Amino acid sequence: MKIAVVGTGYVGLVTGVCLADIGHKVQCIDIDSEKVEKMRLGFSPIYEPGLEELMVKNIAEKRLFFTTNHKEGFMDADAIYIAVGTPENDDGSANLLYVERVAKDIAENVNSDVVVVTKSTVPVGTNDRINEIIQNNLVNNVTIHVVSNPEFLREGSAIFDTFNGDRIVIGADHEPAGKLIEEINKPFDISVFKTDLRSAEMIKYASNAFLATKISFINEISNICERIGANVEDVALGMGQDSRIGNQFLNAGIGYGGSCFPKDTKALIQISGNAGYEFELLKGVVHVNQNQQNLLLYKLNQRFDSIAGMKIAVLGLAFKPNTDDMREAPSIVVTKRLIEQGAELIAYDPAAIENAKKLLSSEIIYVNSVEDALKGSDLALILTEWSKIKEFPLENYKKLMKEAIVFDGRNCYELSNVKEHEIEYYSIGRPNVKKQKVLVEK
Template sequence: MNIAVVGTGYVGLVTGVGLSEIGHNVICIDTDEKKVTRMKLGESPIYEPGLDELMTKNIKEGRLQFTTNHAEAFEAAHAIYIAVGTPENADGTANLTYINQVVEQIATYVKKDIVVVTKSTVPVGTNHSIKEKLNALLPTETKAEVVSNPEFLREGSAVYDIFNGDRIVIGADSKEAAALIREINEPFGIPIYETDICSAEMIKYASNAFLATKISFINEIANVCEKVGADVEQVAVGMGLDSRVGTQFLKAGIGYGGSCFPKDTKALKKIAENVDYDFGLLSAVIEFNNKQQRKLLDQAVADFGSLEGKSIGVLGLAFKPNTDDIREAASLTIIPELLRMGAHVKAYDPIAIENMKKVLPTEIQYTGSAVEAIEDTDLVLILTEWDEFKSLSLEIFVKKMKSSFIYDGRNCFSLEAVQEYDINYYSIGRKMLNKSNLATNKN
């Protein structure tokens, strides 16, 4: 099949590369010429493990191309995939500006019947709107069918996920269009679930909202565990052994972030509001997650009284490991507040420093290693569970820090390991380990 993919962000680029890997001829389109030039050389503009290698392979084998020319990309396409961003508006709704731009581009350059596939996350009813707009703009002898084909890729694991997903959802009103998209996707060898368009759109939002709820639930349990003396990690294992609960997304921490969960939960809440439904549960999830991201900061203030003049090391800027994405990351909540309090912040992340510099270019001292970030600090906050951090010797914290106060928002170390060192250690949903009187450190 000949496939055009509009948009080369996480979703579009991984989708295009994945489709080329299973044998299709794919042209990915982006309006940024510099970005397209890089991609033609096999260089991914995003950090995603394994993506560059697959790009290079499929470019060499002639199945993957990149262009800024929509007319060229659409000419021979059997299907056009829309994979542009739908960022959040100020009121929580999805911004469909880029979607509408692609609709106009398709209407301008397509000269034959076409199937349009929406990978972008869009509110329920959007695909029907896309179809109406396209068929109103296209010549009368040309017909467009629209299919909702939501993505379920995890940043940092997207290459793995596209070949090992749990399901591929195809939402269509046309049996012929659904059959075409099924044929395109069958080589992945992943179960395909066909439904109507509105249900496919809702499946994406409902899935992300449920996972966000599960994360918030275990974090609420963690907060109770701290007060009653239970260990949330043991609780999570015991819960997960029940097949009805499952083990995934029961990792306690300082909340979710990234480009999907925060945006999609707010968008689903807005969708409900638009039909006069008060989605109280989801509202509580959103509110709780906002508080949970501040948890380490609040604990440090409670312990020290004031953070003014303190030297603070921050390990991790990305919202999760194996990505350079800082959108809705806890670091964006915590670091500006530390600076406002008068603290000196040293920060390190294996990948995401350049993205953070775009937000806070001069206020933070960025370091070239984790050890440098913790050296001569009064306390350290761990915000991302990179393997590099989890493999650090706890002895390094003792030797390098002025005073060994660690606030671990991702439970990177076992309590048993910490107990062997002279460290004051606060984690999420577990016993606080105090080796000295925190009160003596208050100003």
């Protein structure tokens, strides 16, 4: 089928590329001409493992195209996907300006009957609003139906998730339109769950809110574990073996970030409030996460009377590994507070440095390796669990640092391994490891 995808961020670009890879002819549309020219050459504007390879492949096989022209992109399309951003307003609600603009562009440029598919995460009732905008601004005599098809992709593994998802949710109030979207997705060979428009919109928010709740819950448990001498990793493992709970999203750390969980939890609280209901549980989840991002700072201030003048290695800046996304990353809060306390920061991230420079203090020094960050530092903070950090030899901390003192916000290392080295080690929800002389057998 012929498909147009409006927006080439994480959701739009991954969606367009993967739809092309299963055989559809896809036009990706973006208003940024410079970005479009780069994508035409096979360069991805975002860091996502495997994405550029699929772009190059499908461009070469003439199934994937990029344009800034809506009329060209929409020409004879069977489906148009809306995949633009819905950033957070000051009150926590979703900003629908870009979605509404696309709806008007569709109305003014489509030349044939088409199904409009909303991939963007939007509040309940937005698809009705999209339909209203389109119908009120139609230029040509065509029939348009709107379908909700929310995404459930994890940044850093979005390609894998597209081809290996748990389900495809299709919300439609017009059965043939829903059937068309089911047909488009058939080559993925993933089970389809069909429902009405508003339920599909709610499934997306409810899913993200529940996962965020699991993260905040295990982080609260980790804070209790530290106080009573339990190990949160053993607790999480024991919990996860209960099939009613499951083991995913039970990794204690310094909180969630990114483009989805922070924004979607706040938006759902706003949606609930607008409906006259106070979502107290979710408010607690957000509050816990905000506190958790300050946990390493609390540990630091317990350990040191002052960090003024200290050289601190910051390992990892992105909100999670395998992405360059800095949105709502804990590193934003942590680095700001460290600089306010007079510390000197040397930061390393395999992918997010350029984005970090736009958001973090200009006083931070950026380097290209873990070794360069640790060299001569007084202590190290681990904020993102990149494999390059998790696989970094523990003995090198002592070799490179003035003192091997590590505050690990992502529990990257096994405590048993840490104890074999001369490292003072603080992690989340686990016993601290005090530096001790390691005896070497002769």
